[in-house]
Amino acid sequence: MRLTEVELRRVRLPLVTPFRTSRYTEDWKHALLVRLRTEEGVVGWGECVAMEVDVYSPETIDDAVKMLRGTLIPMVLEMESVTAEGAKEAFTRAEGHPMAKAALEMALLDAQLRLDHRSLAEYLGAKRTRVEAGVSVGIMPEKDLIDTVRRYLVEERYRRIKLKIEPGWDVEPVRLVRDTFGSRVPLQVDGNGAYKLDDAQHLAELDRYDLLMIEQPLAADDLDGHAKLARELTTPICLDEPITCTADAIEAIDRGAAAIINIKPGRVGGYLEAREIHRVCAERDVPVWVGGMVETGLGRWANVALAALPHFTLVGDLSASERFFTRDITPPVVVDRDGYIQVPDKPGIGVEPDPAALDEATEDVDQIDVPARVLATGHSR
Structure with missing residues (x-):
């Protein structure tokens, strides 16, 4: 494969x-999007999940x-034959x-x-044609919490609820949801x-509510x-931010720090590394699930493909586009009535941006x- 165009696009x-x-x-x-074109005229898209500021990860969009x-x-343009x-x-x-x-690898x-x-699903080794939808509920006033969770469970039929917590907002919201x-x-x-x-000792109070994980x-x-x-809790511990590669996952498991692993492709360097973490966790019988970073439809659809692999036995942060966006930049991810x-199942990630929606969201291109010597030769060197 040879590249003839590469573009970085910021959207909001x-x-x-x-x-x-x-x-x-x-x-x-x-979000930062990567768009590239091959000499055959095929376009590939990738999404970078870095945030504007370093509140989740040290890596920002500018970085x-x-x-x-x-x-x-x-580095990619210097390769004689470009492959992911x-x-x-x-x-x-x-x-x-x-x-x-991860963004460039995805594209x-x-x-x-x-x-x-x-399709990406076939390439990664997917065994399912549909996956369960799960939703993450942010910290909010108690008066809004029950109505929000009810909507997700009853009206929108999500099959798993995740509550964001913090000191002072933990045991009581969990109790409210369980009691309701x-x-x-x-x-x-x-x-x-x-x-x-x-x-x-305070977190141990959550043990009484039969949670999937903390x-x-x-x-x-x-x-x-x-x-x-x-060792002090009965509720399993799941790790997210420390897992940036397969070696991190193995170390966390071997040290008894994680009974469950959240795999975010953008955080671990891409879908190929995510597949490898999935493999080693399957070998160790450690459950995994696909985490989300409020992706646009590009990353969201690709995450759905990843979640169809056989050892993703726990429901991931796989929600409909409308959970976050009035208008996504791709055809929306939809949760069915079940x-x-x-x-x-279409080639690649299976979707492309809607030109009008993409233009509306674009801040900078x-x-x-691409060096002339790359364009003038039959390979990238």
């Missing part, structure tokens, strides 16, 4: 309602742009920046699989690193603390120069 979409976690509140979705322009895109697999191997020479790597996979007439909707509703919580090991209660760099906390999302 208003959220239907503000999304609040223990660490930040989002009113808008800011990703610098890495893509200065290192990763030139080859790019993943080449990217090991560049330290860090998993979100930038390469999209183009490559379109040329091969294969009963013990049969699959329920989990996410602390986004807001707690300390000294809070173990996700990321302590700081991302505190594996020892998570391992100690796991609470499932259909896995895309950066065309990357």
Whole structure:
């Protein structure tokens, strides 16, 4: 495969309602998209999940742009034959920046699989044609919480609820949801690193509510603390932010810090690495699920394809586009009346941006120069 065009596009979409976690509140979705074209005229799209500021990860959108322009895109253009697999191997020479790597890898996979007439789901090894939908509920006033959860469960048929929590907003909202909707509703919580090991006794109060898991209660760099906390709780601990590659997942499991792993393709460097983490967790009988980063339809549809792999046995953060956006930039992800999302089966990631919606959301377009020597030769070197 040879590239003839590469473009970085910044987009901004208003959220239907503000999304609040223990660490930040989002009113808008800011995203960086990668668009590339091959000599055959096939276009591939990728989405970078980095945020504008470093509240979730040290890698911001500006950091990703610098890495893509200065290192990763030139690296790919120097390859004699461009493939997503080859790019993943080449990217090991560049330290860090998993979100930038994941975005470019996604665009390469999209183009490559379109040329091969294969879907991302088939390529990754999907075994299902639809996946269960789960929704993440942000921190909000108690008076709004029950109405919000009722809408998701009763009207929109989501099959799992995740509550964002923080000190002072944890046991009581969980109790309210359990008392209102009963013990049969699959329920989990996410602390986004807001707690300390000294809070173990307080967090143990959540054990009585039969939660699926407590996700990321302590700081991302505190594996020892998570391992100690796991010994004090009966509710399983799930890790998110510390898992940036397969080696991280193995270490967290071996140290007893994680009974469950949240796999976010953008956080771990791409869908190829996400598939590898899925494999090693399956070998160790550690449950996994697909996490979300409020992606546009590009990343959201690709995550649905990943979630169709066989060892994703827990419901992921796979919600309809309308959960966050009045108008997505792609055909919307839709949850059916049974609470499932259909896995895309068209070549590549299976969708393309709607031109009008994309133009409306676009803030800036950066065309990357492809060297004339690349365009003039039959390969990229």
